[in-house]
Amino acid sequence: MRISEEHFLTEALHMQSPNADARPVSGDISLLVIHCISLPSGNFGGDLVSQLFTNQLPKNLPPEVSDLEGLRVAPHIFIDRSGNVTQFVPFHMRAWHAGKSSWKRRPNCNDYSIGIEVEGSLDQDYETQQYQALQKVITALFEKYPTLSWETIVGHCEIAPNRKVDPGPKFNWLDLIYRLSRDRDIGKLDR
Numbered sequence: 001m002r003i004s005e006e007h008f009l010t011e012a013l014h015m016q017s018p019n020a021d022a023r024p025v026s027g028d029i030s031l032l033v034i035h036c037i038s039l040p041s042g043n044f045g046g047d048l049v050s051q052l053f054t055n056q057l058p059k060n061l062p063p064e065v066s067d068l069e070g071l072r073v074a075p076h077i078f079i080d081r082s083g084n085v086t087q088f089v090p091f092h093m094r095a096w097h098a099g100k101s102s103w104k105r106r107p108n109c110n111d112y113s114i115g116i117e118v119e120g121s122l123d124q125d126y127e128t129q130q131y132q133a134l135q136k137v138i139t140a141l142f143e144k145y146p147t148l149s150w151e152t153i154v155g156h157c158e159i160a161p162n163r164k165v166d167p168g169p170k171f172n173w174l175d176l177i178y179r180l181s182r183d184r185d186i187g188k189l190d191r
């Protein structure tokens with residue numbers, strides 16, 4: 001997997017989201033934010049997630065997700081339970097995924113981050129295919145954007161601790177870091 005000049009993953013499904021705009025500082029990509037989502041919560045495989053990210057939710061929403069109406073959100077990347085990767089926003093653009101947030105006292109993480117949504121819920125283990133997909137995507141990101149490293153990967157819960165808990169306690173950070181450390185960018189671990 002690699003990233004094109006146009007800042008798209010070459011091996012991903014592409015769906016365009018309007019929920020993005022230009023980064024205030026062009027080329028500033030210095031943080032990677034992991035989220036989880038499932039709609040309705042705990043249900044996997046439906047269309048609601050991609051409909052949410054493209055502002056195409058159906059008119060008659062099930063009551064348990066009716067609060068999504070009017071939301072304008074999108075990550076750069078979504079990884080479903082089978083490890084399929086969909087890109088909604090090219091990486092040089094600012095995707096609207098983090099909301100009010102700060103990292104190392106720097107506010108507005110959307111300005112300088114890449115957002116990855118993993119299909120999941122707070123109380124269920126993630127699938128091996130999802131870690132494999134994350135490994136491929138993040139390794140490609142490391143290669144394209146050298147300001148990123150394993151030290152700049154955070155959960156949404158870390159940059160918005162009073163509002164957010166995702167990707168939750170079931171997300172296996174050690175598994176992810178171990179997978180990344182086996183890749184050729186292991187050198188970055190020595191800093």
Ligand SMILES: [Zn+2]
Pocket residue numbers: 034035036097156164166
């Ligand atoms: Zn989140």
